[in-house]
Amino acid sequence: MTTATLLAYVVAGVALVSAAGVVLSARTIYSALCLVGNMVSLAVLFLLLNAQFVAAVQVIIYAGAVMVLFVFIIALLDPGHDPDYEGPRRDPRLWVGIVAVGYITAQVFALAVNGTTYSKTDHVLQGQRLAQAAQPSDLHSFAFDPASVNAAGNVQVLGRELFTTFLLPFEITSLLLFVAAIGAVYLTRRLPHAPGPPVERTAPVAALPEESAPDAGRETVAVG
Amino acid sequence: MIDIQVFPLLLGLSAAMFTIGSVGVLVRRNPLVVLMSIELMLNAVNLAFVDYGRFLNSEDGQVFALVVIVVAAAEAVVGLALVSQVYRAGRELDIDDLSEMRE
Amino acid sequence: MSTTLAGTLAVLLFAFPLAGALGNALLGPRLGRRFCNIVGPGVVLAGFVCAVVALVALLGAHEDARSTTVTLWSWLDLGLHGLKVNVDITIDPLSVLMCLVITGVGFLIHWYSVGYMGHDESPWRFFSYMNLFIFSMLLLVLAADLVILIVGWAMVALSSYLLIGYYYDRPSAVQAARKAFITQVVGDVALYLAAFMIVTNLRVPSLQLPTIFAYARDSFPQGGALITGICVLLAIGAFAKSAQFPLHTWLPDAMEGPTPVSALIHAATMVTAGVYLIARFHTLFDLAPIAQGVVACVGMGTAVMAGVIALSQIDIKRVIAYSTMSQIGLMIFAVGIGAYSAGMFHFATHAVFKALLFMAAGNVIHALHDEQDIRLMGGLGLTMRATERCFLSGSLALAGIPIFAGFFSKEELLGLGWLHGPWAPTLYAVGVGVNILTGLYTFRLFFTVFRGEPVTARTYAAHEAPPSMLMPVVILAIGSLVAGIALLLGIPGVVGRFFLADFLDPVFTADGGRLLSEPATSTAFLTVLVGTAGSLIGSGLALQWWYQRKPDAQVIAAKVPRVLTQLSLHKFYFDEIYDALLVRPPRRLARALRTVVEPEYADGWVEGVGRAAASLSETFRMLQTGRLRDYATGMLVAAGAFVVVLAVFVR
Numbered sequence: 019m020t021t022a023t024l025l026a027y028v029v030a031g032v033a034l035v036s037a038a039g040v041v042l043s044a045r046t047i048y049s050a051l052c053l054v055g056n057m058v059s060l061a062v063l064f065l066l067l068n069a070q071f072v073a074a075v076q077v078i079i080y081a082g083a084v085m086v087l088f089v090f091i092i093a094l095l096d097p098g099h100d101p102d103y104e105g106p107r108r109d110p111r112l113w114v115g116i117v118a119v120g121y122i123t124a125q126v127f128a129l130a131v132n133g134t135t136y137s138k139t140d141h142v143l144q145g146q147r148l149a150q151a152a153q154p155s156d157l158h159s160f161a162f163d164p165a166s167v168n169a170a171g172n173v174q175v176l177g178r179e180l181f182t183t184f185l186l187p188f189e190i191t192s193l194l195l196f197v198a199a200i201g202a203v204y205l206t207r208r209l210p211h212a213p214g215p216p217v218e219r220t221a222p223v224a225a226l227p228e229e230s231a232p233d234a235g236r237e238t239v240a241v242g
Numbered sequence: 243m244i245d246i247q248v249f250p251l252l253l254g255l256s257a258a259m260f261t262i263g264s265v266g267v268l269v270r271r272n273p274l275v276v277l278m279s280i281e282l283m284l285n286a287v288n289l290a291f292v293d294y295g296r297f298l299n300s301e302d303g304q305v306f307a308l309v310v311i312v313v314a315a316a317e318a319v320v321g322l323a324l325v326s327q328v329y330r331a332g333r334e335l336d337i338d339d340l341s342e343m344r345e
Numbered sequence: 346m347s348t349t350l351a352g353t354l355a356v357l358l359f360a361f362p363l364a365g366a367l368g369n370a371l372l373g374p375r376l377g378r379r380f381c382n383i384v385g386p387g388v389v390l391a392g393f394v395c396a397v398v399a400l401v402a403l404l405g406a407h408e409d410a411r412s413t414t415v416t417l418w419s420w421l422d423l424g425l426h427g428l429k430v431n432v433d434i435t436i437d438p439l440s441v442l443m444c445l446v447i448t449g450v451g452f453l454i455h456w457y458s459v460g461y462m463g464h465d466e467s468p469w470r471f472f473s474y475m476n477l478f479i480f481s482m483l484l485l486v487l488a489a490d491l492v493i494l495i496v497g498w499a500m501v502a503l504s505s506y507l508l509i510g511y512y513y514d515r516p517s518a519v520q521a522a523r524k525a526f527i528t529q530v531v532g533d534v535a536l537y538l539a540a541f542m543i544v545t546n547l548r549v550p551s552l553q554l555p556t557i558f559a560y561a562r563d564s565f566p567q568g569g570a571l572i573t574g575i576c577v578l579l580a581i582g583a584f585a586k587s588a589q590f591p592l593h594t595w596l597p598d599a600m601e602g603p604t605p606v607s608a609l610i611h612a613a614t615m616v617t618a619g620v621y622l623i624a625r626f627h628t629l630f631d632l633a634p635i636a637q638g639v640v641a642c643v644g645m646g647t648a649v650m651a652g653v654i655a656l657s658q659i660d661i662k663r664v665i666a667y668s669t670m671s672q673i674g675l676m677i678f679a680v681g682i683g684a685y686s687a688g689m690f691h692f693a694t695h696a697v698f699k700a701l702l703f704m705a706a707g708n709v710i711h712a713l714h715d716e717q718d719i720r721l722m723g724g725l726g727l728t729m730r731a732t733e734r735c736f737l738s739g740s741l742a743l744a745g746i747p748i749f750a751g752f753f754s755k756e757e758l759l760g761l762g763w764l765h766g767p768w769a770p771t772l773y774a775v776g777v778g779v780n781i782l783t784g785l786y787t788f789r790l791f792f793t794v795f796r797g798e799p800v801t802a803r804t805y806a807a808h809e810a811p812p813s814m815l816m817p818v819v820i821l822a823i824g825s826l827v828a829g830i831a832l833l834l835g836i837p838g839v840v841g842r843f844f845l846a847d848f849l850d851p852v853f854t855a856d857g858g859r860l861l862s863e864p865a866t867s868t869a870f871l872t873v874l875v876g877t878a879g880s881l882i883g884s885g886l887a888l889q890w891w892y893q894r895k896p897d898a899q900v901i902a903a904k905v906p907r908v909l910t911q912l913s914l915h916k917f918y919f920d921e922i923y924d925a926l927l928v929r930p931p932r933r934l935a936r937a938l939r940t941v942v943e944p945e946y947a948d949g950w951v952e953g954v955g956r957a958a959a960s961l962s963e964t965f966r967m968l969q970t971g972r973l974r975d976y977a978t979g980m981l982v983a984a985g986a987f988v989v990v991l992a993v994f995v996r
Binding site for chain 2: 971972973974977978981
Binding site: 080092 | 248250251252253255256257261262263266268270272274275279281282285288289292293295296301303304307308309311313314316318320323324325327335
């Protein structure tokens with residue numbers, strides 16, 4: 019067992035524990051922190067799997083941007099009363115959940131080990147065998163041999179894939195992000211007749227002065 | 243270099259994370275935790291993609307993982323916008339109480 | 346010239362106007378008018394200094410080593426067919442001449458704008474657009490890569506659009522801006538098509554212009570159909586930018602913009618970009634004689650048509666606009682027959698005296714409080730002596746009276762036309778006709794505006810323009826007096842004879858191009874004599890009809906066939922024809938679709954689909970509990986079922 023494999027086992031353990039923490043934590047902020055831990059350990063696993071770019075994106079986008087957004091919303095909303103506050107520990111559903119997780123994981127692990135996808139005898143994956151049997155042109159994407167990937171670099175190879183084979187999905191993804199951005203702006207706009215938040219919960223916010231109104235006024239004059 | 247024995251291990255981890263996430267979606271009532279559980283499920287899928295990609299000598303898994311990350315980001319943004327709007331409308335943050343979309 | 350120096354100069358030439366555009370846009374509103382008045386012209390002056398440095402460096406270099414192409418950075422590397430797009434710039438006599446005119450005349454116009462736009466509410470917007478225009482124009486002329494050239498080409502159209510529509514609260518200005526932009530886009534599309542044809546047919550490794558030219562010379566046969574097509578498309582692009590027939594209708598309307606804009610964009614620089622384009626692509630045009638013929642004929646035709654129209658217009662700026670169109674027609678004619686240096690020479694002198702005429706007209710308009718109708722002017726020579734003198738200097742240059750700038754450039758151009766090009770003698774004769782027309786409309790304008798009896802009381806109240814508006818005009822007036830002499834005959838000790846031609850010709854011969862043979866001295870003398878006689882006849886007739894009024898112009902107009910006067914008055918009915926051909930049919934079609942096709946045929950389907958969906962969803966509504974948990978369970982169960990199916994059936 020190499021050092022990398024050992025590290026993979028340890029980090030996988032951390033990922034599993036933190037994943038459980040996301041669901042089991044009583045406080046929302048603990049869930050978020052557990053999720054950050056989970057994502058960072060996944061990033062380590064990605065590094066071990068030779069997916070350097072995905073690892074970087076995982077840290078930057080997920081742990082960096084998305085989770086900061088989560089923590090920000092948690093801090094902003096500060097749900098004083100959590101509907102789950104009494105804790106899921108007494109919940110009988112918890113045991114159902116644990117059984118389900120254990121069962122499904124065991125099944126997948128068994129399938130993976132026992133040859134559906136992975137052959138223990140000659141240590142190859144079924145997919146590789148398929149790829150070798152088929153014409154290389156049919157399975158173009160299996161043509162990446164590790165040597166060339168290592169020579170060109172992970173980012174370059176990924177970039178070429180994204181901009182050639184997967185150009186259309188890539189463009190559609192950008193459209194999705196665009197729509198999501200518009201959607202977020204649309205959803206969070208202030209409706210003219212929407213009832214404001216209840217006074218007792220947002221008293222400190224309401225006491226703040228109007229959003230820099232004089233500033234806005236000056237700008238209008240300057241532009242005109 | 244990583245051993246091929248890690249492949250089933252990580253696939254199992256992925257399955258476990260996915261199941262834990264789905265349990266979270268089903269059990270928890272706080273919409274923020276539900277969103278985080280969905281992120282967990284998406285992460286599990288990413289892990290499976292990258293895992294397969296690594297052991298099949300293919301970059302496609304990583305490409306899919308990138309796309310999934312983008313989808314997750316979009317989902318988080320819209321989901322959080324909805325949560326904040328629900329909160330602003332003066333509602334309790336309890337997902338079981340939110341069923342007006344039916345009407 | 347070293348690559349380092351060329352690269353530095355190009356970066357500086359780009360950086361100054363761009364910094365000005367951004368600075369005026371971002372800081373202008375905070376720092377106020379004074380800031381804009383300094384930064385706006387200042388950055389252009391800095392650009393002019395860079396252009397002068399480039400000129401000095403070029404003159405210091407050997408004649409054959411004056412063209413430097415520098416790759417600033419690699420922009421796109423498509424990798425697939427090895428196609429590369431670099432930000433390449435070229436410093437050679439042609440681009441430096443353009444830069445000198447753009448920044449030099451541009452600076453004077455910016456300076457003038459300080460006074461002219463003195464009461465404007467948002468000088469930062471104005472100067473920001475103007476600097477953006479200078480930047481785009483420099484990008485266009487310095488580009489050594491087809492894509493970068495197209496970027497500059499499109500950006501000048503954008504800044505022209507912004508500036509024509511500067512008074513955006515005036516519907517006519519907005520309309521004119523839109524018209525200009527759309528017409529330009531027609532030309533842009535032709536240019537893009539030409540670029541696509543070049544790329545697909547030549548299989549060039551990069552879009553660098555020297556590479557394209559080298560490949561074109563090797564692979565296109567002389568006069569082949571393909572190269573002719575490419576050149577005609579390029580020429581259409583040039584026609585749209587330079588307001589040549591049949592894409593000329595936008596230029597008179599563009600006079601809705603502020604007068605400095607008309608001087609800068611619609612007289613001195615942007616409209617001559619078409620001339621520059623053809624001169625820059627001379628290698629391709631030399632391969633396509635038919636396309637050259639088309640260019641020459643269109644240029645001369647536009648020159649005549651615009652001259653005829655200019656005779657009857659009553660808006661001071663429109664008269665000058667039509668004269669611009671006519672003069673650019675001559676330049677286009679010159680580059681069409683292969684007289685590239687002569688075309689660029691006329692471009693340089695024209696930039697000087699036409700900017701002068703516009704700015705002097707701007708002074709008049711300013712003094713009369715935005716009056717542009719020349720029938721309400723007259724006698725302004727009494728109150729605005731300096732402006733009158735300057736305008737006269739510009740008019741003499743425009744009409745081609747000897748020793749003024751226009752004389753040298755126009756006669757050189759026509760003299761070469763006598764020997765070369767399609768139907769050379771015919772086109773030369775037409776050119777002499779254009780000379781007569783030029784003299785007529787130029788002095789009609791001058792005498793109507795500055796001589797005769799004042800028509801309104803406002804004339805007496807008119808004041809001479811303030812120094813900031815007068816100084817640039819005076820400088821240009823001196824320029825229009827000496828530019829021709831200096832550039833053609835030379836000034837002993839400073840510039841030699843035929844300076845400009847000697848300076849530019851290496852550009853056009855470097856890649857195997859041939860220069861036009863000079864006419865023999867006697868022939869040259871004769872052509873100049875006839876051409877000058879044309880100019881003098883035109884000017885003399887104008888003097889008689891509009892100044893001495895014996896016989897009066899009205900009498901003459903009555904004798905001219907009615908068809909001709911009507912054509913002139915209605916600008917050859919181009920607006921009406923385009924409206925009937927291009928605007929009304931689609932509008933009618935749209936109306937027919939809306940009133941007939943949509944309610945009768947489309948709505949039934951669309952509403953049927955809607956109704957079906959509604960009734961279906963009524964049924965499915967029972968499944969909806971509105972609880973997230975139920976939906977999630979459903980999804981997970983379905984996913985699980987899918988996995989089971991896969992596990993059982995796919996082995």
